[in-house]
Amino acid sequence: MKKFLKLYFCIILLLLMSLLAGCSKKKDIVTDSAYMLGTHLNISIWTDDEKEGKQVIKECFRRISEIERKMSVNIKASDVNKINNNAGNFVKVSEDTTKVLNKGIKYTEISSGAFDPTIGRLVKLWGIGTQEEKVPKKIEIDEALKFVNYELLKKKDNNEFKLDKKGMQIDLGGIAKGYAADEVYSILKNKGIEHGVINLGGNIYTLGTKVDGQIWKIGIQDPLEPTGTPMGVVEFSDKAIVTSGNYERFFIKNDKRYHHIIDPKTGYPVQNGIISSTIITDRSMDADALSTSVYILGVEKGLMLIEKMKNTECIIITKDYRVHLSSGMKNKFKIENDRFQIENHNEDNKH
Ligand code: ADP
Ligand code: MG
Numbered sequence: 001m002k003k004f005l006k007l008y009f010c011i012i013l014l015l016l017m018s019l020l021a022g023c024s025k026k027k028d029i030v031t032d033s034a035y036m037l038g039t040h041l042n043i044s045i046w047t048d049d050e051k052e053g054k055q056v057i058k059e060c061f062r063r064i065s066e067i068e069r070k071m072s073v074n075i076k077a078s079d080v081n082k083i084n085n086n087a088g089n090f091v092k093v094s095e096d097t098t099k100v101l102n103k104g105i106k107y108t109e110i111s112s113g114a115f116d117p118t119i120g121r122l123v124k125l126w127g128i129g130t131q132e133e134k135v136p137k138k139i140e141i142d143e144a145l146k147f148v149n150y151e152l153l154k155k156k157d158n159n160e161f162k163l164d165k166k167g168m169q170i171d172l173g174g175i176a177k178g179y180a181a182d183e184v185y186s187i188l189k190n191k192g193i194e195h196g197v198i199n200l201g202g203n204i205y206t207l208g209t210k211v212d213g214q215i216w217k218i219g220i221q222d223p224l225e226p227t228g229t230p231m232g233v234v235e236f237s238d239k240a241i242v243t244s245g246n247y248e249r250f251f252i253k254n255d256k257r258y259h260h261i262i263d264p265k266t267g268y269p270v271q272n273g274i275i276s277s278t279i280i281t282d283r284s285m286d287a288d289a290l291s292t293s294v295y296i297l298g299v300e301k302g303l304m305l306i307e308k309m310k311n312t313e314c315i316i317i318t319k320d321y322r323v324h325l326s327s328g329m330k331n332k333f334k335i336e337n338d339r340f341q342i343e344n345h346n347e348d349n350k351h
Contacts, residue, residue: 026048028048029045032058036064036065037176038201039177039202041061041200043060056193059187060183067180068176070093070097071096071100072176073170073171073173079091080171084170087164088163088165090154092158097159100175100176101172103175104117105155108150113265116150117153117171117172117174118152118153118170118264122148122262126258126262128260144267149165174289175285175288175289178289182284188207194208202221202248203241203288204242205239216235217235218234220278222337231336234329234332235332240282240286243291244277246274272298273320274317274319278291279312281313290314294314302314302316313325321341322343323343
């Protein structure tokens with residue numbers, strides 16, 4: 001009996017020791033930055049193994065670089081350029097590019113053509129954010145518009161795509177960063193990381209909760225102030241949050257601002273009063289395509305679209321300092337700068 005008791009206490013002691021050892025393994029932040037996809041990237045994770053954490057982040061950056069090589073218009077041998085340079089013929093592309101193009105086509109349909117992956121000619125013509133940025137002549141815009149038509153982007157099984165008219169160009173700038181963020185999220189999850197923040201140039205993806213179990217508070221950029229100045233805060237965990245804004249890439253000529261989100265109907269940067277549109281949903285690629293789509297659709301149509309979508313919310317800011325929220329945002333968003341005001345929208349939109 002005595003022997004049995006001894007063994008019993010030994011087991012309890014061992015259990016206690018292992019528990020204490022577990023507690024002493026504190027999770028610390030490991031963070032790293034890079035410049036890819038034409039923007040600043042930062043990944044932060046909380047882990048008890050710093051060395052392994054750094055390796056995991058490196059792997060994420062390698063994956064982003066791989067996605068960039070396939071989807072950038074600035075890389076000669078990318079899948080996108082293969083399609084662009086072989087207009088008229090079907091071109092086989094990677095599984096990655098196929099997924100992004102398929103999503104792009106889906107959002108073209110959902111947004112009634114506001115989001116258009118065949119916008120390439122117009123993006124190149126304006127050259128916003130490049131050395132060649134300029135206000136094109138009307139005649140040049142009319143010419144480029146002839147080469148923007150999502151109906152002429154054809155797909156076949158086995159990852160094959162075709163642009164039906166020579167001179168047309170695909171541009172995935174409005175969606176590829178979202179795909180990259182989703183892939184990073186998967187890598188982190190597979191490595192057992194439970195808490196993290198992925199920030200791909202403003203495309204934010206929160207992994208799990210904060211390390212102390214609290215919900216993440218994410219600042220929404222004040223579109224009228226320098227980068228890093230929030231106008232409000234959203235509270236969400238394990239969600240993608242993506243903003244499209246007229247302050248991200250633009251130039252000013254004769255007091256007029258020309259930014260990088262282009263209306264495929266007119267060929268000009270969208271001017272409908274919106275200065276930023278933020279989408280919060282489960283996957284970053286959806287959030288990315290939708291933030292661009294809602295920006296182009298405008299407040300009314302944009303809100304209507306978001307109300308129809310499951311687990312999807314939006315925050316639209318207009319130049320009159322009004323903030324337009326989807327119905328699920330009401331208790332999740334707080335204004336931190338009084339010059340902004342929440343506009344009441346009819347809840348009848350909810351379907
Ligand atoms: P950012 O890249 O700054 O995060 P967005 O996600 O809103 O912003 O994407 C803007 C980019 O999308 C542009 O730089 C261009 O490459 C592309 N783009 C511009 N207009 C359209 C459009 N109507 N449909 C699809 N993509 C677009
Ligand atoms: Mg986008």
